[in-house]
Amino acid sequence: MTSTRAKPTLPLLLTLVAVVIPGPGDAQVSIQPREAFLPRGGSVQVNCSSSCTEDLSLGLETQWLKDELESGPNWKLFELSEIGEDSSPLCFENCGTMQSSASATITVYSFPERVELDPLPAWQQVGKDLTLRCHVDGGAPRTQLSAVLLRGEEILSHQPVDRHTKEITYTVLASRGDHRANFSCHTELDLRPQGLALFSNVSKVRHLRTFDLPATNPKLDTPDLLEVGTQQKLFCSLEGLFPASEARIYLELGDRMLTQEMTNSSDFVSAAALVEVTEEFDRTLLLRCVLELADQILETQRTLTVYNFSAPVLTLSQLEVSEGSQVTVKCEAHSGSQVVLLSGAPPGPPTPQVQFTLNASPEDHKRRFFCSAALEVAGKTLFKNQTLELHVLYGPRLDETDCLGNWTWREGSQQTLKCQAWGNPSPKLTCRRKADGALLPVGVVKSVKREMNGTYECHAFSSHGNVTRNVHLTVLYHHENNLAIIILVTVLATVGLLGVVFYVYNHQRKIRIYKLQKAQEAIKLKAQAPPP
Structure with a gap:
């Protein structure tokens, strides 16, 4: 098919046409370009030329669309278009009875x-x-x-x-x-x-x-027993997982999801819930801790037992009694529990109620009574206790162990008068000398004086009676000690005076001897001198 496109300029044609000079009795066909590299669906111009000079038939064989753009006596210019894959177009000629061809390589890139x-x-x-x-x-x-x-x-x-x-x-x-x-x-x-x-x-x-998940399941940190009327914290955690920030952990008790607080940090995640245990709870509940991360689910389960256990009721017929009164001590257990111990009661098997009676004595004052009840829950023994204190009113007590009858103090020393009266209510105590009613202070005596010597009557009294006790106080002091000191001082003074006199006498004696020696030497010198 002849192209209707514009003819290429002569310089372009010269670059595309390969000039072939025929040899004698010889013909040659060529194709330009020999290699082409173009995008898929692109086009390329191909020139077929021949050295044949007589009876020439020239053409191009290809699978792609081609347009003949230009031609000359021994060349033709074609355009191949919509080239879809690698191919090898072929230029051929018939020169007289001779045939020859030349091929090019077209490489398509995409x-x-x-x-x-x-x-x-x-x-x-x-x-x-x-x-x-x-x-x-x-x-x-x-x-x-x-x-x-x-x-x-x-x-x-x-x-x-x-x-x-x-x-x-x-x-x-x-x-x-x-x-x-x-x-x-x-x-x-x-x-x-x-x-x-x-x-x-x-x-x-x-x-x-x-x-990443650890090989362990979440850890439940909660007791197996839940007591009615209490608040119980349920806690579940897992460490060693990643990423903890994208994990979800929750707690289920029975058939309800618990309101909880979830914590995520590093490779640790936890959930905590506070449960108010009421009478409406079933006696056994399934607690589930579920962790979800990625497409994985880790779960830990535990069966919890709900129980109701009231503390035993401990009563005293009177909390405050006078000495000699009878007091009934009674302990009662409830909710199926049994009294296992009541202090002061004779030993016996556990029963719902234990009691006994005692005659109150001063030794029972501030006595604490202890009652313990036990309840079996899910194979475990639980205990609850109660205590009460008895107060006994009794008159004053003032005996030898609390207030000695004889005291011996040295004059000028510091002493403590230990005299304690017992009783309920607490009695008041005074100690006065029998002779003149002088008061002896109970407690610390800063300085003992000889005038404190004597016999005192200590009197303890309260609304429940009074009691007295004699206390003898002896103060030690010695006159002979002062005389010995005076004699000793006098002797020392006399010895000192004699020592001074002896020193002065000896000194004067040495002076006299010295003067006598000097006088003798003078006389001797005078006797030895020549006469005038």
């Missing part, structure tokens, strides 16, 4: 039609293999095509993609650091050897979430 990374699992367990799969459809030439698997900006794998490859894979070991990481697949068509560039196609980015 970008991949599909670059897709398979969806990642919703959650990937830490320590497990994760296989990345990238599908590559199309793209040419495959010898210059490769695929790159990326984690963020990190290259995990760089693999060639040949004509038989539809999918490339790479396996990584999932870690906690991969949580919320981005994974993608890139293809690279390297056309730089052909003077073009490096072209990339990018898949959709996939996001990964990783998780």
